[in-house]
Amino acid sequence: MTTMDEPRIGVYVCHCGFNIAATVDVEAVRDVAAEQPGVVCARDYEFMCSNAGQDLIKRDIEENGVNRVVVAACSPLMHEPTFRAAGEEAGLNPYLVHIANIREQCAWVHEDRVAGTAKAESLVNGAVARVALHEPLEAAHADVNPTTLIVGGGIAGIQAALDISDAGNEVYLVERQSTIGGMMARFDKTFPTLDCAACILTPKMVSADRRENIHLLTESEVESVEGFVGNFKVTVREKARFVTADCTSCGECIKVCPVSVPDPFNQFMSSRTAIHKAFPQAIPSTYTIDRQGKPPCMEACPIHQNAAGYISLIAEGRFSEAARLIRRSNPLPFICGRVCYAPCEEICSRENVEEPVSIRALKRFAMDWERDHEPDAMPEPPEHDYAEKVAVVGSGPAGLTCAFDLATTGYNVTLFEKHDRLGGMLAVGLPSYRCPPWIVERDIDYVRKLGVDMKTGTELGRDFTLGDLTDKTDGFGFSAVFLAIGAHDGIPLGIPNDDAAGVISGIDYLRNINLGLPQETGARVAIVGGGNTAMDAARAARREGAEVTVLYRRTHSEMPAEEDEFEDAVAEGVRFEYLVAPVEVLVSDGRLRGLDCVTMELGEPDASGRPRPVPIPGSNQEREFDTVILSISQRPDTKWYGNGENKTRTLAFSDWGTLEVDAESLRTTLPNVFAGGDAVLGPATVVEAMGQGRRAAEAIDRYIRGRPLDQFSSHMPPADPGRGFEERPFEQSPSYRDIPTAPRAAMPKRPVADRLGDYEEVDLGYSEEDARREAQRCLHCGVCAECRACSEICPPKAVQLDMQDTVTTLDVGQIMVATGFKSFDSHRITQYGYGRYDNVVTSLEFERMLNATGPTGGKVLCKNGDAPRAIGIVHCVGSRDEHYNRYCSRVCCMAALKFAHLAMERTDADVYQFYIDIRAFGKGYEEFYTRVLSEGSTVIRGKVAEVVPALKRNGGGPHLIVRCEDTLIGKYREIPVDMVVLCNALEPQADADEVGRIFSISRSPDGFFMERHPKLDPVGTTTDGVYIAGCSQGPKDIPDTVAQAQASAARVLSLIGRGQVLIDPVRATVNEKLCGGCKTCLSLCPYTAITFDEEGEVAIVNEALCKGCGTCVAACPASAITGAGFTDEQILAELTGLLAPVG
């Protein structure tokens, strides 16, 4: 609706008492305004916002035909609504009223009356020019959704929830922790009445739980908020608890959980189990499992072995359960416990403290214990009874694992092995001092117990072909085949005479020794290569009595061998030479004489990423050797392939000779033939081969049952498992620096002198005490170790470990944010010794000590268990401090007095308080202060300079000295105490800026959420419909928090009561005649309020979504978009009026 009527402007200049009139000549401003075009009357008045002032305006509108109003007064943020309402009451559209800010932005900030007045005149001129172009605007109405969202389940959130629910409205209470109650739940007594905090809090918590219209969403966080007041759409993520509501809080699970971590509720002063309830009166009372992702050791393991689980059980001496847990995911645990290269240890977080946990050795310990105490372990019976048969070729770790898994699933498995001994590389490659034959037999026996048929001395190629296996009419009729033939052919060096007698590949050498076949070892042996096979061959040759030299072409840091193997080889007398490689085998009479070696130097990196060794020309040297063992690599034996094979069946091989398979399903080019292990990976490790065997078993099962070959549940380690411990939020765990160091338990070994005489085991295994102690070094990176003891024991079967997070969208009308505070980190003030000296505690730690449910059962005790003889309470730790927080935390003085009172009540200690000022401002506070003084607490006015440990003479004396000034007597003092309590500051939550952004709440300079007005609107924010309360707005005590909560609730209820909100008409509209369809505006709108009408080829603004920022208005090249209330013309008119010369 456009008014074409002549603007008749009324200008009203406010004195605002002295506020404006002192520095601005308001009469002069009035007179200048009266001269401006369009102005029909100009008035000044003491207080325009008063009824009389507003009446001036109304009368001019009603009687003098004023149809535009300028009020030159305080900020529009203060009184724009007031004057708009006045206009409306007189029948004028409220948007025809404009405010010129001559107070906050003029009178109050310019001392110079001349300059201030001139500026006020310009501002008014600008306002007059602008308002002449104002048009009436109609505000739309929107309904208000009566449901409310409260974020934060502390006392503020709970109180507000109860109040809003009392009025019959729905409330969603979202809380990040597993229980509501917030910080108040951690207190013992509250000042000044000394009410027990839990006693007054828990009835409200229970109430909140019981009310039908209050919905508790714990372990939940708000992810995003969209919409506007009365109509918000909030996305909330509820984290999985892993325990359903069937939980009866019986506590059986806690008895069996082996994981103990520092308890954040008790400020890390005691421990709690992974499955837990935060405190006895927690609401909801359902337990929760603290799971911080998968432990990195489990992620890094190719068979997803749950190391954290069995380690936790070993730490508690529950060895039988540990062995059973190991067997749940590992069919070859004896082997792994001795020879696995332990990728888990490489990623173990304990390395950040001193060294990784000795995971492999602990597994060995558990299995050896089982051998000695429960030797008849039986595998679980198969899940199904399938008719199909599967063939596995090769009895190495890949083949055995595949066979085990398939048999457990229910298939009939036959294992074919070409040698007379089962085990593949385990039997023929690994020497017995590392992998004793009895462990291979034991693990294979376990697989056999599942009914796997194992045929030895049966060779692929010689005794049967691949086709025979699968042929249904003339062959065996297997439904699928798994090729796990390993990589048993040594790769030749490719130098002249490398096939001479006396030269042998490492793999053949070891096989002959292991199988007891004839193998000569000369007096002087050279080993060429630097991998594990080279180490094995070297150490075996030493046992055969030779003098052994390892020739490696790069340097030690590029050697792929395990460091343990290398160290043992060195201990056993193997000599190592680096940057040397043979270029020719020297022979005489067709037999090895020695090697011609050249010196190498390191050049640019090659394909493996390691520096390429480059021979130095002319550096040849003749060396004499009796036996040369080449251990440079292996590849699969493929002689069987193409041996009378049907030529239409083709397998693919890589350039290195390994079988090519699909990366996920391990299937070859033949649909029913799968392959894995060294045959596919090249010479790899036992556990990697097992991982492939496991994956192949799953793939074969799906293939046979006709299910798709993707989305496998069996594990392939991710590229970067990550280190778990430090990723936990600080509130949940201390950091590495707080962990006391404990060295890794050394593996007892046979003395070197004894070793060389035989092939008996070198590593002897941990004792029970060593194993338990070593297991206790585990940091519980993922907290829950997934041992499943809880789910097995839970009587109502409430534990559900596969629970997922749920994400819901809530429609609410108003939001209250009451997210509380965090404590200042007292480590930062190093001179107070927190974290370094025993018995320096924070206020929350002292609270927990005082609490009957706390770590000391309510007794105030020093670290060593003695009662303190003197306690020093330090005020203002991190508050009122230029270095940390300048503000006062408001509650600490009263908390300190409370601590003093309780300490004197419960101990005989002398209590000292070190204060700057005593802030006892509230109801009953001063009286409490006087009372505590009369009870005998000594107060010393002066800041504490430092806390130092006291020198102990003859074992007695105080623990700590507090060094402070006493300003009232003007002296430096040293006060001996046994305990220091730091009253540390209240700070905004660590993620306050993120939370602020989600809810569009600004922050004050100190970081707390900003109220709309510190005096008149302490619970509102600049975003309509979003309110704040409690310590998230600033430090405060419980009475003030509850008051704010109720204030917030009242605001919410008033909005609900109104039922409707006005939608600001400051919005953009597209003039379709001018729009050229360039679409520039579309991508600019953050609310996606602009769409393109394909038919009309113009942009259209959705009024409901547009928030009126004006970005599109500014961007439109055709000036086709109008920003109502802030049009180009209006702004330019204001600019013109402002800059026009005055007077």
Next chain:
Amino acid sequence: MVTTADHGTAIETPKVETWQPRIVAFLCNWCSYTGADLAGISRIQWDPSVSIIRIMCSGRMDPTFVVKAFRLGADGVIISGCHPGDCHYQEGNYKTLRRVHLLRRLLVGFGIDPERLRLVWVSASEGDQWAETANDMAREIRTLGPLRLET
């Protein structure tokens, strides 16, 4: 009642008739305008040569407003919005930022020293930062002198 500014240099109040700069500042409603109000409430003094025009978002700033301001006699222009990441309308201030980058180059073409245009971020609680900005700009423009753009 009035407090003196406790940062920056003293504000000059000329006793004789000298040229006074005229600086126009466009402040976004939610952060900067509120911040400037806070300076006023706290009585932090700033140079009267700066006058404020209120817009809802710094993203509303049409570059032609800046040029028009210079043409109408302004010697300097300030644009102030919310800090990046905190824009009340999510992203408006980023749009302003890139427009101002481009505009500065155009100003050079017009023969206007780009230092006469300043883009700052002032939040709702940063009253003293607003005062410092205003004072600093006034000082800068006094050094640069009047623009005297021929219209």
